[in-house]
Amino acid sequence: MEKNIINPWTWQDARNYVQAVEVKNVEGTLYISGQTAINDEGVSSEEDMRSQLIHTIQNLEKVISETKYELKNIVRLNIYTTSNPELFENFDIIQDWISKNQIKQASTVMEVHQLFDSLKVELEATVVR
Numbered sequence: 350m351e352k353n354i355i356n357p358w359t360w361q362d363a364r365n366y367v368q369a370v371e372v373k374n375v376e377g378t379l380y381i382s383g384q385t386a387i388n389d390e391g392v393s394s395e396e397d398m399r400s401q402l403i404h405t406i407q408n409l410e411k412v413i414s415e416t417k418y419e420l421k422n423i424v425r426l427n428i429y430t431t432s433n434p435e436l437f438e439n440f441d442i443i444q445d446w447i448s449k450n451q452i453k454q455a456s457t458v459m460e461v462h463q464l465f466d467s468l469k470v471e472l473e474a475t476v477v478r
Contacts, residue, residue, distance in 0.1 A: 350375050350478055352424070354453050365447040366456040370424040375477050379418050383429065383471040384409040385464065393466035398435040401469050402442045409472050418476040420450040425475035433460045436470060 355369035356362070386394035386404035394401050413420060428443070430436040436458070447454070454474075464471055 365444045379476040381474045383473040385468045399439045426454045426456045427473040428458045429471040
């Protein structure tokens with residue numbers, strides 16, 4: 350698999366995402382449903398944004414770990430939240446995770462009116478190999 354990062358500017362580097370990712374010679378593509386802070390029994394978290402972000406990332410990692418894909422090959426990460434201000438107050442969690450795992454992904458952040466139940470954040474990813 351070949352990945353080509355397209356960044357006509359440099360300002361996005363500080364925000365830990367890229368403008369586009371071209372992928373060639375792919376062996377497979379994994380499309381992951383939106384992951385949230387739901388526990389193993391299917392119960393939604395009632396915790397704050399920071400705690401839900403951590404739990405959501407753990408759930409995303411769990412899905413990927415069940416496959417032959419790697420975190421560093423996430424090429425698209427969409428972030429849905431019920432509160433952009435709360436999300437960006439805690440965005441260091443996502444940025445640190447992205448940096449630690451050497452992820453270079455195209456990304457969209459979207460504030461939505463409501464997510465399922467008491468959830469505040471949802472991560473939807475595409476991974477290649």
